[in-house]
């Protein structure tokens with residue numbers, strides 16, 4: 001449907017020591033870039049929209065400076081190998097979580113159906 005996907009939090013809100021992760025740092029060193037820049041590049045090269053948040057001017061400048069290099073296919077695969085196959089935020093399949101997020105909306109639908 002030509003729908004563009006946006007990263008929920010492109011740096012996973014800084015979880016999992018993402019800015020110092022050694023696998024990412026090895027790749028970053030190859031391109032003379034930072035971990036953050038490699039992460040953004042990995043997302044952008046997959047067609048994913050990114051809106052990274054920072055309150056630091058130097059980091060904002062760093063985060064926009066990602067359009068002068070391209071990760072190789074091998075490096076894209078290396079980044080993908082870090083996938084944990086689970087959300088870093090909450091489990092979308094957990095009924096308790098769904099109830100917490102959508103509880104009031106679900107109740108409205110159920111009430112309408114009565």
Ligand SMILES: NC(=O)c1ccc[n+]([C@@H]2O[C@H](COP(=O)([O-])OP(=O)(O)OC[C@H]3O[C@@H](n4cnc5c(N)ncnc54)[C@H](OP(=O)(O)O)[C@@H]3O)[C@@H](O)[C@H]2O)c1
Nearest residue numbers: 009010011012013014019036051052053054055056059062
């Ligand atoms: N995550 C959510 O639940 C959620 C929900 C709705 C909307 N959004 C929006 O999505 C956007 C991004 O989400 P987010 O802020 O939750 O997570 P994020 O962008 O994945 O991570 C932000 C964190 O990364 C740090 N950071 C940013 N650039 C960095 C760099 N170059 N080097 C080192 N650290 C860096 C920031 O610290 P500093 O600020 O100290 O630099 C902050 O702690 C925001 O615009 C947010 O409003 C998020």
